[in-house]
Amino acid sequence: MRELAYYEAKLEALGEILAADERVHLFGGSFLGLSPHRGLFQKIALAYPERVAFPPISELGFCGLAVGAAMAGLRPVVDLSTASFIFEAWPQVVNEAANAFYMSGGQTRAPVVFHIFHGLRGGGAAQHSHSPQAMLWNAPGLEIALPSSPRDVRGLLKTAARSDNPTIFVDHVQLLEMLGPVPEDDAAIPFGVAEVKRAGSDVTLIATSYLVQRCLAVAERLAREGIQAEVVDPRTLVPLDFHTLMASVEKTRRVVIVDECHQSCGVAAELATRIGEAGFDKLKTPIRRVATLDVPVPYSQRLEEFIGPSDSRISEAVRAVVG
């Protein structure tokens, strides 16, 4: 299989979804964030001048515009760039798009994709480092996808563009440079299918997005200590493949959930609750969470690393449950 950089796989997917369906329109051009490769997006913008629009700095206005365009038959993919900016558009995302199908009694579809870069990007400080996926999970009606590899970003983006529901595409700038195998064929990855990214027998590590890659790295180091960690990536939170998560938990009987949301009411909190409700008797040790500490994100590198779900905190949590 060919190997591509994450940003290459993502750009390829954007080009493919534009080519496959003329209802797809892109709003915004920061799908590669501030990466040195961001200029490559220009090629797509030039190829589809009538379907790539650059709106003014008005998230509420242009996200609502995209939702309305979706209701009227288009399939807009909106780049909000930094995830924290989705708060500017909150009423349109959680109160218009998420509710549309339900409150219309199944008449109005809003097939819009909101693309955001979440999490600790390094120096983002308090206002540019949010992971709003748990808040969004609390708004029924939104699908939430979180890629963690070149193959997944391409495959999940294609499925997001084909979905009839409003979808939040939660990406992470720390993934953009990573290399990985990407198939040549369509290879859309269905929502609601988790992937066991590393097999292991001693402990289950559940993570999403960039933290899947951190967990895989930590798992390799733990293997040298004789601990075999299984790394499971839900890939989509809504819909959630709880069956695959639970199958791993039942096998290893120990679980650590790694999550970049703030700890309280985060993704890890919800997953831990579900696992506890479904399989408390299967667990040998209490569930452990490794999440961002419940403080605003500090600027200083030393402080940011301290409050985030770092490799050392993941390792310590694993040793604690295995020990």
Next chain:
Amino acid sequence: MLPKLPKENLLEILRKMLLIRHFEESLIGLFDKGLFRGHYHVYIGQEATGVAALSCLGGGDYMFTTHRNHGHLLARGAEPGRLLAEILGRKDGYNKGKGGSFHTNISSLGILQTSAVVAGIIPLSTGAAYAAKARKAGQVSVCLFGDGALEEGAAPESFNLASLWKLPVLFLCENNGKYGVGRAVAAAQSSTMAAYPLTDLPKAYKIPAEQVDGLDAGAVHAAVSEALSRIRRGEGPRFIEAQTVRWPGSESNWPVVPVPTEVALAWDVGTAPEKVRGWYRECDPALIFIRELVEEKQVTREEISQVDKNVRGQVAQAVDFALKSPYPDLEEALKDVFA
């Protein structure tokens, strides 16, 4: 003035104005009997604006409305029985009882979302216009909202986008806070805007904007049909502020009917309580329209009475239909979260 339309069209406008009036008055009665819950808003006093404006739309056009939507939906062709069933939370409502008065929408009529969040539909209607322009199908999007929506940031953000991208959208602001027709009394506005007149706001974004008398069906029809033909020609968005006078029945938190509307009130408001007589004599768009039809010898009083009788029968049937409709099954609550 009367819209410059054939008699049959004028009768249709009359029919819809009276349908809205009797529907809303009946609805208030149903609420007072405890047959539905929650806050609700009626369209009494604004019928000339909604009916005349929406008579200018084509079948494929989009329309977005707010918490004060009943009149717009009926003007666009909603079945009164299904609308009422929705407001009563019944199974046969347009949204299976999951939308209610705040959210009734009918996608088959081009009504894609009815949002009760103030200004929520302004970006949405701009987006439908974006889709219409992208498809080059000649459709327009009409957004009907109250003056208070201009206070939200969603309004100017949408005006900027619509103007920059020349989108085919008509922003129709229904300002029901005008104290008296033709009296430019700034202090009597119900909204709290530094931009005054309200048309200053869209004009800042280079959107052509005008004020019309929202009690005058002919003035509204002329302004909206002209605006829509320019929009369809690709000239970009337009803004109209239709000024109406708040119906005295909506002064309290929940609407109260001070006097049931009768055609005869058009000539003699003697039966109305004294403090609301002025509104019914000068500011009631349905009664103004009836007087104009007769004075301009377009329609006889007998014809008007016949229309009124038919509409009352239609509303009675709608009430009967809605009350007979069962409540939704419980499993309905768990459906339609995802398409």
